Amino acid sequence: MAQVLEFRLPDLGEGLTEAEIVHWLVEVGDVVAVDQPVVEVETAKAMVEVPCPYGGVVTARYGEEGSELPVGAPLLTVAVGASESAAGGEPAPEKAPAAPAADEGSGNVLVGYGTGAPAARRRRVRQASPAAAVPAPAPAPVVGRANGSGAPVLTPAGGSAGPAGPVAVVSPLVRRLARENGVDLRTLTGSGREGLILRSDVDRAIRSADPEPPAAVAAPTGAAGAAGRPDVVRVPLRGVRGAVADKLSRSRHEIPDATCWVDADATELMAARTAMNAAGGPKISLLALLARICVAGLARHPELNSTVDTAAREILRLPDVHLGFAAQTDRGLVVPVVRDAHRRDAESLSAEFARLTEAGRSGTLTPGDLTGGTFTLNNYGVFGVDGSTPIINHPEAAMLGVGRIIPKPWVHRGELAVRQVVQLSLTFDHRVCDGGTAGGFLRYVADCVENPAVLLRTL
Structure with missing residues (x-):
């Protein structure tokens, strides 16, 4: 019987708290081996290929290319010991490698992250059906879309996209960015896990709030006036x-x-x-x-x-x-x-x-x-x-x-x-x-x- 395991974005070391997905190296339904690189991410330090500690069939991916994920957010799920693909029950092209034991890892180390970490750091997910092997822990994350942006939004089952109580923000830098640009964090739907608000969410809100100069009034000159012009090219300071x-x-x-x-x-x-x-x-x-x-x-x-x-x-x-x-x-x-x-x-x-x-x-x-x-x-x-x-x-x-x-x-x-x-x-x-x-x-x-x-x- 296949067991579906969730692989999260690991600690990349050097105090890094997030990474941008540059390129997925695997698709849903692919068979992956232990320690096979599955995604290329860009941190504030460098480009890194992230290896997966599990061997099996990829059943789900979290995050589109170009989106940012905080450390600890789900990257993908793997059905270990599966003989059928997650997409439609067709036989896998080859036998999935055996999964490591619950208290063992592959031994791979990635910039301060060891796949031999204690089992408590790995979240077990119940087995998914062959037709749709999607993890469903309790409370289950539900994959949705945020304002048509294309970035996946993970919210608790039965809950709303907006966070209850204190606003969930990934870092003080995000709060400062929102404060300096007059963005109310409580009005945003976070694209991180369980509605976590990321820097990319605040950037989107800033771009959507940029006013165009009124037709009857001349646009102001200088740096302040140029910021509101539609022909101004914005280059994000990230990575x-x-x-x-x-x-x-x-x-x-x-x-x-x-x-x-x-x-x-x-x-x-x-x-x-x-x-x-x-x-x-x-x-x-x-x-x-x-x-x-x-x-x-x-x-x-x-x-x-x-x-x-x-x-x-x-x-x-x-x-x-x-x-x-x-x-x-x-x-x-x-x-x-x-x-x-x-x-x-x-x-x-x-x-x-x-x-x-x-x-x-x-x-x-x-x-x-x-x-x-x-x-x-x-x-x-x-x-x-x-x-x-x-x-x-x-x-x-x-x-x-x-x-x-x-x-x-x-x-x-x-x-x-x-x-x-x-x-x-x-x-x-x-x-x-x-x-x-x-x-x-x-x-x-x-x-x-x-x-x-x-x-x-x-x-």
């Missing part, structure tokens, strides 16, 4: 872009930053890289050499490899260097992190930069790849610019910026010559150090760029 916006806003609000610059003659560094690559073996990237210089500089000035605990009013100097680097992708700016950069040589750094860059372009970076950095290297020279005053990647304390390397007139050994010149900048948290420390770090980096032999003293 990776929304997370970046929140982090940059927090950094600007909390960190008293300052920036210092220096021009450096990078001719010798470029020549050293050419000689390394001509000797054979894996190619060494310029970014890897700059990273190696950064690590050596942080060993001399550990104040910059730190973070500030504002609650405790303490500066935490960190023993390990996890080096982030800014990368522009089709999905926006991301900052992958090279773990234990202080223990890597130039070859290892080159390989890890290449791996993370490719993962960023393909959208396969994990939340672990994007968190835990202690210092960031920002090569904005790839955009053809010389300088920048970047915003520090909160909660780090500093960021080294590298501009483009171009031929410029330069006084070399007392004579004017054309040299490969680069502008370096350091943006730092003025709470962790003063200008002397920041200037000392930046001068050391510039000295290593101009004369790579200086770096040999610390290798």
